[in-house]
Amino acid sequence: MHDELGQILTSLKMKLSLLFRQIDDKTKNIQPHQISEELRSTITMIDSAVKRVRKLITQLRPELLDKLGLISALEWHVQEFSGNTNIECEFSSSSEELILGQEIELAVFRIVQEALNNTAKHSGANKAIVSIEKREKEIVLEIRDNGRGIAEEKLKGEKSFGLMGMRERADLIGASLQIWGDIQKGTTIRLLIK
Numbered sequence: 001m002h003d004e005l006g007q008i009l010t011s012l013k014m015k016l017s018l019l020f021r022q023i024d025d026k027t028k029n030i031q032p033h034q035i036s037e038e039l040r041s042t043i044t045m046i047d048s049a050v051k052r053v054r055k056l057i058t059q060l061r062p063e064l065l066d067k068l069g070l071i072s073a074l075e076w077h078v079q080e081f082s083g084n085t086n087i088e089c090e091f092s093s094s095s096e097e098l099i100l101g102q103e104i105e106l107a108v109f110r111i112v113q114e115a116l117n118n119t120a121k122h123s124g125a126n127k128a129i130v131s132i133e134k135r136e137k138e139i140v141l142e143i144r145d146n147g148r149g150i151a152e153e154k155l156k157g158e159k160s161f162g163l164m165g166m167r168e169r170a171d172l173i174g175a176s177l178q179i180w181g182d183i184q185k186g187t188t189i190r191l192l193i194k
Contacts, residue, residue, distance in 0.1 A: 005053065008052065065105060069097050069099070073105075142189070170191055
């Protein structure tokens with residue numbers, strides 16, 4: 001999310017800086033209609049950015065999470081992801097409803113979201129499976145893809161904000177997060193909540 005917002009804001013800043021330079025440059029003899037066109041174009045970019053930010057916020061904390069619960073929110077997100085990426089994605093749950101508390105539910109949702117984003121960006125996968133299962137003393141969330149498999153050195157890398165974010169969210173709720181990859185077979189992310 002931070003990358004996308006940074007790109008939008010940088011583009012807007014560059015566009016406005018260029019316009020100011022053109023206005024200040026007396027040798028350019030810029031016409032009022034040219035300024036109007038540039039400003040209209042900038043407003044269009046801002047409108048697009050606002051829509052994108054709203055979509056990102058919805059993806060982070062969809063109303064479904066509050067209104068219908070974790071399972072429906074995960075199912076919705078998996079369908080949205082599949083439709084937006086053309087990666088076939090399945091969702092399964094051992095329960096129709098899980099009530100885990102807002103903080104845990106939000107962490108689970110965001111971990112699924114980040115894991116699927118990583119699948120789309122890095123794995124080359126054409127299929128992903130998200131499952132959540134309630135066992136006797138724990139909840140097991142698993143996200144698997146059939147991509148190239150995350151390399152061991154990437155797992156230890158400190159520059160992967162997505163992996164770091166997932167680990168931090170797991171730590172915040174006292175859960176354990178396991179990530180492993182099988183070369184050319186895919187990556188598995190497992191969250192264990194006790």
